[in-house]
Amino acid sequence: MNPTDLLASLREHAALLRGELDDETREEVVATLRLLHEETAAGRARGVARALRRLTRALSVLPPGHPVSAHLGGRRYATEAFRPPSAASVSELIDILGEPPPDPSALLGAARARLLAAPALSSREHERLPGGPPAGTSAPPGVIRLDDPRSGARYPRFQFRPGTAEPLPVVRRVNELLRADRDPWGAADWWLGGNAWLRGVPADLVGTLPDDELVRAAAELVEGDG
Secondary structure, three states, X not given: OOHHHHHHHXXXXXXXXXXXXXXXXXXXXXXXXXXXXXXXXXXXXHHHHHHHHHHHHHHOXXXXXXXXXXXXXXXXXXXXXXXXXXXXXXXXXXXXXXXXXXXXXXXXXXHHHHHHOOOEEEHHHHHHOOOOOOOOOOOOOOOOOEEEOOOEEEEEHHHEOOOOOOEOHHHHHHHHHOOOOOOHHHHHHHHHOOEOOOOEOHHHHEOOEOHHHHHHHHHHHHHHHO
């Protein structure tokens, strides 16, 4: 094992490792890197070797095909020829690995809050406006309905003709492609997020771009996922 190559690989894949290692392993790796930094700074070759062995054990949980695993083999640590990286680069590596990965539930909550903040019709507005469904009935097929735990159902406003609850034909076509009946949040995110293909936010482009361009962009996403 070449310690320099191992640390270089750790720096290259640090962001990936942060999400792959469980909390206990990640904390052990960070603690061992701190120890390795201290031992190399003090010039203690035996301490460096011990820290490297400890680091190898901590990283042994990685699968054989992982890019870092390629640098874990062998029993010789060549500590005499080991040239530690700069203190700044080690500190950066420790900072990246030491920061816990983002909480998926928090990310999901933030994404849904962003979608719920977009202009929308309430259930009552949706029922009372021309073109809306009869009171107490579900939304027609091809219409996104987002359930807000505080204010109830929300129907993003871009879906309807102005002043009505009548769905636009292009919106219904795209929502059917995006399976909005099964994944309304995913469909809403497509409409209300930036789109590199269209160079803009799809909901803002309704009525500006030809309908077929919006449909093709949605079809490209569906075909790409398939």
